[in-house]
Amino acid sequence: xxxxxxxxxxxxxxxxxxxxxxxxxxxxxxxxxxxxxxxxxxxxxxxxxxxxxxxxxxxxxxxxxxxxxxxxxxxxxxxxxxxxxxxxxxxxxxxxxxxxxxxxxxxxxxxxxxxxxxxxxxxxxxxxxxxxxxxxxxxxxxxxxxxxxxxxxxxxxxxxxxxxxxxxxxxxxxxxxxxxxxxxxxxxxxxxxxxxxxxxxxxxxxxxxxxxxxxxxxxxxxxxxxxxxxxxxxxxx
Amino acid sequence: xxxxxxxxxxxxxxxxxxxxxxxxxxxxxxxxxxxxxxxxxxxxxxxxxxxxxxxxxxxxxxxxxxxxxxxxxxxxxxxxxxxxxxxxxxxxxxxxxxxxxxxxxxxxxxxxxxxxxxxxxxxxxxxxxxxxxxxxxxxxxxxxxxxxxxxxxxxxxxxxxxxxxxxxxxxxxxxxxxxxxxxxxxxxxxxxxxxxxxxxxxxxxxxxxxxxxxxxxxxxxxxxxxxxxxxx
Amino acid sequence: xxxxxxxxxxxxxxxxxxxxxxxxxxxxxxxxxxxxxxxxxxxxxxxxxxxxxxxxxxxxxxxxxxxxxxxxxxxxxxxxxxxxxxxxxxxxxxxxxxxxxxxxxxxxxxxxxxxxxxxxxxxxxxxxxxxxxxxxxxxxxxxxxxxxxxxxxxxxxxxxxxxxxxxxxxxxxxxxxxxxxxxxxxxxxxxxxxxxxxxxxxxxxxxxxxxxxxxxxxxxxxxxxxxxxxxx
Numbered sequence: 001x002x003x004x005x006x007x008x009x010x011x012x013x014x015x016x017x018x019x020x021x022x023x024x025x026x027x028x029x030x031x032x033x034x035x036x037x038x039x040x041x042x043x044x045x046x047x048x049x050x051x052x053x054x055x056x057x058x059x060x061x062x063x064x065x066x067x068x069x070x071x072x073x074x075x076x077x078x079x080x081x082x083x084x085x086x087x088x089x090x091x092x093x094x095x096x097x098x099x100x101x102x103x104x105x106x107x108x109x110x111x112x113x114x115x116x117x118x119x120x121x122x123x124x125x126x127x128x129x130x131x132x133x134x135x136x137x138x139x140x141x142x143x144x145x146x147x148x149x150x151x152x153x154x155x156x157x158x159x160x161x162x163x164x165x166x167x168x169x170x171x172x173x174x175x176x177x178x179x180x181x182x183x184x185x186x187x188x189x190x191x192x193x194x195x196x197x198x199x200x201x202x203x204x205x206x207x208x209x210x211x212x213x214x215x216x217x218x219x220x221x222x223x224x225x226x227x228x229x230x231x232x233x234x235x236x237x
Numbered sequence: 238x239x240x241x242x243x244x245x246x247x248x249x250x251x252x253x254x255x256x257x258x259x260x261x262x263x264x265x266x267x268x269x270x271x272x273x274x275x276x277x278x279x280x281x282x283x284x285x286x287x288x289x290x291x292x293x294x295x296x297x298x299x300x301x302x303x304x305x306x307x308x309x310x311x312x313x314x315x316x317x318x319x320x321x322x323x324x325x326x327x328x329x330x331x332x333x334x335x336x337x338x339x340x341x342x343x344x345x346x347x348x349x350x351x352x353x354x355x356x357x358x359x360x361x362x363x364x365x366x367x368x369x370x371x372x373x374x375x376x377x378x379x380x381x382x383x384x385x386x387x388x389x390x391x392x393x394x395x396x397x398x399x400x401x402x403x404x405x406x407x408x409x410x411x412x413x414x415x416x417x418x419x420x421x422x423x424x425x426x427x428x429x430x431x432x433x434x435x436x437x438x439x440x441x442x443x444x445x446x447x448x449x450x451x452x453x454x455x456x457x458x459x460x461x462x463x464x465x466x467x468x469x
Numbered sequence: 470x471x472x473x474x475x476x477x478x479x480x481x482x483x484x485x486x487x488x489x490x491x492x493x494x495x496x497x498x499x500x501x502x503x504x505x506x507x508x509x510x511x512x513x514x515x516x517x518x519x520x521x522x523x524x525x526x527x528x529x530x531x532x533x534x535x536x537x538x539x540x541x542x543x544x545x546x547x548x549x550x551x552x553x554x555x556x557x558x559x560x561x562x563x564x565x566x567x568x569x570x571x572x573x574x575x576x577x578x579x580x581x582x583x584x585x586x587x588x589x590x591x592x593x594x595x596x597x598x599x600x601x602x603x604x605x606x607x608x609x610x611x612x613x614x615x616x617x618x619x620x621x622x623x624x625x626x627x628x629x630x631x632x633x634x635x636x637x638x639x640x641x642x643x644x645x646x647x648x649x650x651x652x653x654x655x656x657x658x659x660x661x662x663x664x665x666x667x668x669x670x671x672x673x674x675x676x677x678x679x680x681x682x683x684x685x686x687x688x689x690x691x692x693x694x695x696x697x698x699x700x701x
Contacts, residue, residue, distance in 0.1 A: 007617045008543065009574040016572045023569035031557040034596070098519055099553035099612075103570045104543040160388065167381045171371030180367060181385065184360040185392035188399040195403065211402060219395055226391065230384050233305055237377075237520040375481040465482040 020105040024113025028087065029120060038086045042125045046079040050133055068139050069197035073190055076126060077157070081179045083121045084161045087114065088169040101235060111162065111231040119158045126150055145200050145209075152216040153193030157186055159220065163227040166234045192216045245448055252445040255438035259285065259431075267431040276340045281431050283333040285439035286326045287355070292443050293323025294358065298390030301383035313379035314458065316386055317369075318450035322443065324362040327355045350400040357396050361389040470495045470620055470651040471516065476525035478511055485511045487675030488525070495619075498652040500666035502659065502695055507672045509655040510549075513624050516653065517547045530619055543571075546613035546650075549624040552605040553612065556598035560589055560608050563597060564615060571616045579615060587611040587641050603634025610641055621645065623654040627661060639665060663691040671698040 011019070032038055053071045091097040100110045130141045130150075161182050168177035192215040199208030263281035270277040300316035334352055335345045346352070365385055372378040424432060471493040478486040485508045493499055503509050514520040516529060518538040527534040530544040554563050564583060568576040584590040587607040597605060606626060613621060626642070627635050642665055646652050656662040662669065663683075669691060671679040679698030686694060 007573055007579075009572045011572065019572055020570050023566055026569075027555065027558070027566045030562065031555050034557040094553070094556070095549070095551035096553050096555065098547075098549065098551075099567070100570070101519055102517065102542055102545070102547055103567070104539050105570065105572075106539075160392075163388070164385075167368065167384065170377065170381075171368060172373075173367070173371040177368060177371060180364045184357050184364060185388055187357055188392065188395040191396075191399045191403060215395070215399055215402070222391060222395075223388075226387065230305065230387065233380050233384055236380075237514070462482050 017106055017109050020103065020109035021112045021116065024100065024110055025116040025120075028114065028117030031090075032117070032121065038083055039121055039124065041086065042079045042083045042121065043128060045082055046075050046125055046129050047132060049075045049078060050129065050136070054136070064137055065139055065201065066198070068133070068137070068141070068201060069194045072129070072133065072141075072197070073153070073194050075129065076122070076154070077183070077186070077190060078179075079125060080122055080154075080157055080161060081182065083125075084118060084158070084165040084182075085169070085175060085178050087118055087121075088162075088165040089174070092169045097235065107232045107235055108228050110235070111166075111227060115158055115162050115227075118162055119154060122154050122158055123151070126154065139201070141201075143200070146197060149193055149196045149200065149209075149213070149216070152213065152220060153189050153196075156189035156216060156220045156223065159223050159227055160186055160189075163223075163231060163234065166231070188215065188219055192219070241452065245445075245452070248441070248445045248448070252438075252442045255441050259435045259438040262431040262434050267428050268425060270428075273341050276337055279333050279337045281435040283330055283337060284432065285435040285442075286333060287330040287351075288436055289439045289443040289446075290323045290326035290330055290355070292440070293319045293321075293326060293447070294390065294393070296447065297323060297386050301386035301390070304379060304383040305387075310375075310379065310458065311455075313382065314451055314454035315447075316382060318447055318454055320362055320365055320386065321450060322446050324359060327359050327362075331355055331359075348400075350397050350403075353400050354393055354397040358389070358393045361385075361393065365389070470497075470530060471653070472526070472528040473516075474526040476512075476515065476527060477523045478508070478515060478520070479523045485675055486515075489672075489676050491670070491677055493651055493653060495651055496649055497668055498646050498666045499654070499668045499670055500662035501653055501655045501670050501672055502657075502662060503655075503672035504699065508675050509672055510624055512672065513547075513549075513622050513653070513655060517545060517622055518542055543616065544619045546616070546618035546621045547624075548606070548609050548613045548622070548626050550626070550628040552597075552609040554597045554605060554608060557596065559594050559596055560584070560600070560611075561593040563608065564612060567612050568615055573616055583611045583615055586614070586644060588637070601634070602629050603631070603637060606630060606634070606638055607641055610638075610645065614645055619650060621650050621652045623652065625655055625657060627656065627658055635661070659691050659695060669694070671695060673699055 009016075050071065053075070057067060057071075091100065101107065130146075133139065134141045161178070164181045164185075165178055168174055168181055171177050192212040196209050196212035196216070199205065199212065259281065263278050267278065267281070269275060297316050297319035300312045300319060304312035304316060331352065338347055339345055365382065368385055369378050369382050372381060471491065473489055473491040476486050476489040476491075477484065489508075489512065501509055501512070511520065515522055515527060515534070518529075518534055518541050521535045529541045532540040532544075534541055555566070558566065561580060561584075564580045565576065568580065573579060581590075584593050587610060589604065589608060589611065592600070592604065597608065600608065610626075623642070627638060630638060639661065642652075642654075646665075652666075654662070654666065666683075668682045669680070669686070670677050671694075679694070681694055
């Protein structure tokens with residue numbers, strides 16, 4: 001006597017899929033909102049890196065302007081790995097990844113849910129770092145065009161990062177593994193994001209920016225599709 | 238346990254002979270290039286090893302996809318073999334590239350698209366082996382290897398295009414259309430002979446090495462199995 | 470409800486389950502006993518669709534694993550010795566999360582029912598981090614019955630619990646089982662297993678070596694039976 005009919009909602013598979021993604025994303029955000037461990041770590045780290053850059057690259061105003069993009073993206077890349085590592089470790093250490101895998105939903109829903117929460121964390125950190133950087137170095141970074149670049153670049157980074165973090169966390173050398181796996185394959189994102197940001201900050205000629213935006217979009221689309229297809233292989237046993 | 242198949246032994250000999258012949262063509266037969274001088278001869282080997290590395294790259298990516306589809310261990314062995322060969326040959330390519338670059342452009346390294354992508358691909362390969370190293374379960378090791386190979390196989394070409402968009406000082410050889418790049422040269426007939434023969438020789442060398450390495454992989458797998466049968 | 474034929478599970482070259490056969494009828498409460506390393510957890514993970522068989526057939530609730538895994542998961546509730554709960558969320562939020570993930574209707578009502586069943590209504594708004602292990606286990610069971618599954622799998626649920634907590638857990642287990650569900654529970658605690666279950670199977674070295682029911686055991690005790698089946 002299957003009890004299933006009354007217990008489960010009647011909805012289309014797509015709707016169920018989206019609901020599962022929402023549940024996973026909400027869970028991560030709610031839990032993090034309570035403890036703020038991950039987020040604090042990322043933010044403090046990012047701010048420290050920015051400050052270190054100031055001493056490492058003693059620069060006059062004009063040179064500073066030209067390295068801003070590079071410094072920002074290097075910072076985000078490093079801080080990002082902290083967040084990614086932590087987000088996956090939580091599931092692995094408590095064994096709660098099994099809890100997610102037991103749900104009668106497509107495994108990729110877990111992936112997309114994680115991407116959304118990881119992306120949210122990264123974007124929030126960026127949203128705080130931008131004004132701080134603007135304040136410390138007298139460069140106005142609070143511009144919508146720049147935010148678009150930040151968004152596209154972060155998406156590419158997190159999409160690949162979440163997939164690779166799921167693998168890294170299952171290896172013995174888990175903490176060092178993620179940056180080593182991630183950075184070589186995420187270079188196109190960094191190049192494109194830095195060049196687009198540079199182009200934007202130094203005048204905003206379309207020809208200097210648009211090709212890079214296109215590259216970011218292509219990268220994002222390709223890797224989101226790829227991750228969707230292979231995530232199952234990464235979490236199954 | 239199978240012995241090495243006769244045809245592979247023949248291929249070994251053929252590969253060595255082809256390498257010798259290619260060396261002759263590159264070092265003796267081909268004319269000396271007008272601007273760069275003798276050092277330009279490195280180019281034939283540089284292209285050859287780059288070609289081998291590239292074939293390894295493609296085979297690795299394909300093997301990764303096939304492994305995930307079929308879950309047959311033999312494709313994992315092919316994948317590891319291809320990555321190893323590609324790793325070594327990209328390294329040789331980079332070194333030869335440096336040897337060529339120094340006298341011609343007065344620098345050991347140029348951040349041009351091809352060379353930089355080769356370096357990034359090297360890092361991907363190293364990450365690949367480190368990942369495999371840290372995983373106990375052979376099934377998981379193979380799965381993760383395949384996934385990462387596919388990620389790398391897609392990412393590296395995108396890196397190439399990104400850098401190309403970025404800058405270039407790598408010589409354009411075939412056709413010499415962009416002679417504003419320093420160190421460009423056009424190939425004469427004899428040079429083309431040496432060039433294409435090098436490509437051919439290194440293709441054969443790649444197949445020979447890949448085959449040998451796959452056999453080694455199978456033997457290693459068999460040894461593991463025997464070891465565990467003995468101890469359990 | 471559960472049919473297993475010739476189940477084999479290998480990790481690399483190590484064989485953990487070696488041609489296991491099992492039949493569990495609807496409504497039975499089976500205690501799966503066996504020494505450490507016998508393969509109990511591995512077997513339960515395969516039934517839970519978390520691990521894939523190397524060979525053999527597994528059917529749960531009429532669906533084949535691994536092909537129809539999603540259908541099986543909807544009818545399956547699993548409690549392992551890690552609680553699978555999120556410490557930074559409240560009991561209620563944990564249940565709400567799983568309820569939404571599973572796509573349950575009437576979720577609020579269902580959560581109230583489950584909290585009452587496991588005796589945690591008073592603590593529903595407290596962070597799971599603050600719960601004792603016993604309370605976490607009860608909440609874990611609550612999570613597992615939320616979607617009203619037909620089949621329940623428990624992997625050593627009494628691990629780490631003191632007497633009082635274990636007794637409370639037994640009460641919950643009994644009421645959960647009483648609702649007509651099919652239960653498979655692995656355990657080291659023979660006395661507990663004897664009172665909770667109605668059937669006892671012994672897993673040793675990858676196969677089921679003995680099986681008996683409470684009725685059949687009437688004149689002897691489980692410990693003696695267990696020792697005897699391992700001695701062969």
